[in-house]
Every structure is written in structure tokens, then in C-alpha cells.
Amino acid sequence: MATKLPKVPVVIVGMGWAGGIIASELTKAGVKVVGIERGKDRTTSDYLMGHDELRYQHRTELMQDLSKETITSRNNRSMTALPMRSYGTFIVGDGVGGAGSHWNGQTYRFLPYDFEIKTLTEQKYGPNKVKPEYTIQDWGITYDEIEPYYDKFEKMAGISGETVELYGKRSNPYPTGPMVKTPIMKEFEKVTKKLGFSPYVIPSSNLSETYKNPDGIQRGACQYCAYCENFGCEYGAKADPAVTVIPVAKNTGNLDLRTHSNVTRILNDGKKATGVFYVNTITGEEFEQPADVVVVASYVFNNVRLLLNSGLGKPYNPETGTGAIGKNYCYQVTGGATTIFFNDKEFNLYGGAGALGMELPDFTGDNFDHSNLNFIHGAGIRVTQYGNRPIANNTVPKGTPSWGAEFKKQSIKYANSTFPVKVQAASMPHRENYLDLDPTYKDAYGMPLLRMTYDYTEQDREIVKYMAQITKKIAKEFGADIMETNEEQAPFNVNKDGNTHNTGGVIMGADSETSAVNSYLQMWDAENVFVAGASAFPHNSNYNPTGTLSALSYRAAEGIIKYIQQGGLLV
């Protein structure tokens, strides 16, 4: 029998960036919040032995324990979805800080084009530019409306960067200056400028200098220690909810943080939520936590899964295109890179940071003319320097055997002499790409797993072909000895594709027929439920998602405070 706890004003499921930001804003405003997190609490002292490639990267120390839950996947509806049994792609966060503890920290804003993609595409290219099976739609918010929330997030996290002309207008410059430039970044800058492009240093959550934020949190500068992506930062230099918003929420005395607690259902009467049901993952004890407001911030996958398992909202139906929960799942496209090898140049590639690199704005969004192209949106083309850890980085020229004497020779020869000119392209929603519940497989608590039905589309394959020619052109200018371009996008492979930017499933919009939440991330069908995270994105841009999901979380926090005061739908 579950223990029924006393009712609280707000319960938040998940303590990553989305949950952490909302917890901090509400508790600062004097609202009592219960924060429920399935994983453990974390501090920087956990990372003293943090520079351990095997433990953190290859044995995924900080990520969701797949023995308890995973996703199932299939490329299309005619296949049977099977569970992702061990990690291939999408390494999902777990514990206080969520994926915000082991992320890279590349922190962008989306473009004005993104928020009004349907309207702007039709205005410029006519109503038939995009085929009807691509379910693009406007977000129900404009860039100008979201700008103040981006500003707030950037000041809290201390984002380091430089203003880029081709992007949306900023009310303020970045709070800290850009990261340092390494020789490969300088070379990228030189050759792309020569080609007429406008390279800039990637905006970063790895602080370029000591910074004190408006909440009074002071953090030191990044040491370019090279154990960033997949790792926690022992210095607290990387913005992580566990060293920024969560300590602030804790300090107010208004946050009741419950770790090792897994929410299995949102309790509701069909119209409104009444609380959440959770299990203590250590003792197995079950609890019912009644609440006036339920915030679901458990990452894209569990946001969708919790709503479906709780019978909240209308499930998406790919046959009819109706319903919204599970709709417009998007990924990101990373084909089209050109890898270059130097025979007699060595760089200090062993060092670096998660968000260290340079990128071009020229081929992002609608910053170039698509009149004669059979795709919309674009890609960020970049050179990055994360620090080449030796188990993961053994790039050898094509034709080299994958083991034996020749492999050893080549992998050692090029250990410090190869890097790619990379592509990260936008992902447009498609009628057949969606999330629902798996009919067969269950998690450790007996709840159905989330099923993903996804493959790259024609739009993705076209974007990759186009971007491949550009990375090739740039790579040529580097004057490398060997150049290899990945020209075509292969089918989606849950074991291989290495991008962790999942979006959609609980999308925002202006219309309750075609979206699940409004621009405050408030559910149309249950006004006291707010669903925060990249699940709200109607499509995925070519940028990393966290800047945007965090900005939306600030807006959601504002909405929740308004809701507590006045009730009802906020839009």
C-alpha cells in the first residue's frame, strides 16, 4: 500500500536543467516545491577521480541505468521495436543535474526563423516548398518574446561567447567573453574567412573566466581539462544545475529534494492532475504525493512516457495525424563531415573543453537561399576540440584494417594529427516519426517502455549531400594530406548514431488541436500540468537544444507563478 503524503503546492518530476530552473525560480518566489529525482544527489566532490575515460564515457557512469528502463526502437511501423539493451546512441541523464552534469555545454539560441518556421518558409518560398508529410508548425511564440528568457538563462549560467550578426538580436552581450582559440580553430577561422564565411567561437557553458551570477553563485574558469563531454566538472566551471540553480533552490529552504525516487504515474481525474505516484528505488516503498501543480521535467522520453502511462492528453495517431502526445519526435542529422589527416603536423588535441570550437552561421536556418534546394533549414559547420581521449579516438584513413599491425601503426601516427570538419543539421518533423508506448517491453516498475519509430527522411538526406560539399571545400583549404568526406546519410541506427539531441513529443503551439502545451508549457488538456524540456520543440533546429529548453523553462516558471495566483489557461 502506498503512503499518502500531505499535499504540496508544486511537485517537479526530474532535477535536470528544466526541473532545476523551475525549482529555483519558484522557491525564490517563496513557493514550496517538492523535487523528485530518480537518481542520486551529486556534488563536484564526486569527480575527484573524474578523469577516467573508461568509467564515465564507456561504462556510462552518470547515465540512466538501462537495466531499469530503456527505450525500444524501430525504423518504421512495419518493424517490431526492440529494446536498446546497452548504450549506443542517446545517453540519457540520471541523478541531480540530469544530463546537465555531463553535457558539453555548447549553448545556443535558436533563430527567429525557427519559432515561425511555417509562416516564414511559406512567405518566402510559397506554400508547396515543404511536402505535407513534413508536419512543421510555428511554435506559438516569437523570437522577440523568448529573447528575455534566453538573456536570463545566459546570465545565470554565465555563457561565454561573441555576438553574431547573422543571428537574432540580443538585448545584452554574452556575460563572459569567448573561449580561447586553439591552432585548429584559428586555421578554421582563416580558411573559412578566405571562402567568404563568418566563423565565430561557439557559445559555451564552460566558463572562459571567473563569473558571479545574479543569484550570487561564483564559479571559476574552465581549465580545458578534456574530460567534459560525458564527465562532470570537478571545478564547477561547467554550468550544471547541481552547481547553479539547485544549490540556489536548496538555500531558500523551500525545496524538498527527494532522490532515489522514481515517478511512475501522474495521478489525475481526467481533467487535472492531483499529484504523482512514486517508488523509492532503494527500499521499494511506494508514495502518493498530492500537489496543486505538477511539473513534468523528466527529459523528452519520460515526459512523453509519463503522460501516456497516466492517460493525460491525446496520444498521437500516425494514421490520422490527430492527437499530440508523441507527435513530431525529431533527432538531429550529423552526416556530411569531412575528416582530414596531416602527415607531418601534430596538434595538442589531448586538451580541450566540451564546448570549445568554431562554427559558421552562414549555412544555418534560412541564412542562405533555399529557392533551388530541395530541403529547408540548415546546419552548423564546425571544428571542435573536446580533447581526444585515447579509447574513443582511433581514427585511421579509409582502407586501414580495423585491427593488427597496420591499424596500430596508423592509429598512433594520426593520434594527434586528425580532426573532422563537422556538420550538425536540423531535423524536420515527419508524420511517420513519433513516440508511443511499447506493447511488449516494460520497465523495472512494470510500466510500458517508450517506443520510438524513427528514420531519417528525404529532407535529411538532401541536407547531408549539400553540407558534405561545403565541408569538403573547407577541408581542401586546410591543405591536409588525406581528406575523407561522408557524402550520404545512412539509415538511422540506434547502435551507431552518436547525437543525444532528442526533441518533440509534447510540442508547444498556439492551437490546442495541433499541439500539447501552450507557450508557457502548460498542457491544453490539463491546466495544472506543465511539461518542460526539449519535448516542447515542434522541430529540432541545427543547434544544440539546451539554451532553448532552458529559456522556455524560465518562461514556464513565470507561467506557473501566474497560474498559482489566478488559475485557468494562461493563453
Place this chain on the structure above:
Amino acid sequence: MSENEKNQQGVQDKTRRIFIKNSGLTVGGLIVGGAVGSLFGIKSDTKTEPATAMVHESAANPNEALMYFNQEQYQTTAAAAERIFPKDESGPGAKDLNVAIYIDHQLASPWGVNAKDYMVGPFQKPDEKQGGQLRILRKDLFLLGLKGLNDYSNKTFKKKFTELEAKDQDAILTDFESGKAGDLSGVSTNVFFKMLRTLTIEGAYADPMYGGNKDMQGWKMRKYPGSYMGYTKEIQSDKFVALKQQSLHDHMGH
């Protein structure tokens, strides 16, 4: 301590001082970072002993013992891993790096029993894009693979794998890689081969505390410094900066 090591230590002390100066992870004056907190407590003269002092006693390394394999399984693993990552002019191969010790320890770890994998049935045959769907545990698959190597060697060359010449061992491994060597209780030899290859690379380059990468020689070969506090200066240099290897052991004093 050699002059070189002294210089090295001077540089480290300096880096640490700069780091402490730059880092002030505080909430309203409260230090929130354990790493930073303990650094503040360190006096510059209580520095960690460099790990190099131990290197010469490696013959007595208590870590070189078996948790899982029997002697023959150990020998077969060592021989196969050596073919994946052989000794050459650039430096030691898997054998000298203790890769088979690493593999033994990994198979005895929670990873060997798939502790963090989703192991609930039904187990169905996957499409190639759906990832592995094996019921068998890693530790069991590996032993099947070792037995398979010997069976296939006996069948092909009438000898055990460890008794073959290098080029014949390569021929056996090539057939395992392509799957031509058949199945191991229903699992393609290719699956075992991939696991062997991955474990070999891990054993060459993982931190030496896991049993492989002996004396950090895997890192030395590719001029990988191992584990430092930071590289702010090095990454900005136009010239390649070769640093002396350090492992996690060097951070034990923090």
C-alpha cells in the same frame, strides 16, 4: 628525483596555484565544490608522490593476478589480443601492456554480468539497425569465444590457438571477424571478435588502475598525457607539447 621531474613538479605546483586563484566556486561565500574545497586545504609542500617511484617494482605488481580466467583462458586471450594490437617499433603490444589482465578484471566486474543492460525478454532477432539482442552475459560469451578460437584452430591447423604462428592466428581471427568461422551457441563469431577488439583497445588505453596500459606505456606511444588538471596553456601552443604521463594515482593526494 631527476632534474626533469623536478621541473615537472614545479610546473604542476604553479598550475595548481593559478587554478586555485581562478576557481572560487561559492554560494554567498560558501564553498560548494568538494574538489575545490579540498584543494584549498592542500599545502603546496604536501604534494602527491609521483607514481613513477612504483614503476620499477612492476614485477611485484599485485594487480597481475586472475579474478576470472583460468591459466589457459588467460594465455589464449593474451595471444589473441596481441594480434589485435601487436608489439612493433612504436612500442609494446597487448601482451606487454597487460591487456589480458585488464580483460580478466573487466569480465569479473559488473560489466561482465551486464549489470547496467536491459536484460528483460523476449529476446528477438534484431534488424541490423536495432542493436544487439543477446541473452548471453558478456563473461559467458567471452569464454565461448575463447573455446571457439581453439576449436576453429584445431579444425583448421590441428593445433591450439596459442601454438599457431602469428600469420595463422591472424587467419583465424579474420574468419572470426567476418563471421565465416560460424556460430558460438547461436552467436556469430563476429560478435565475440568485436568484443575482443574493443576490450583490447580499452586495455591498452584505460587508466592503469584497471590492470592494463602497463606503466602508462599505451599512452606514451601516442603521446597522450593521461590525466592532468588542465591544459589551458598547451592547447594554445602552435607547437606540440609532449607532457610526462600521469594517471589517476597522481590525484590520490587531493
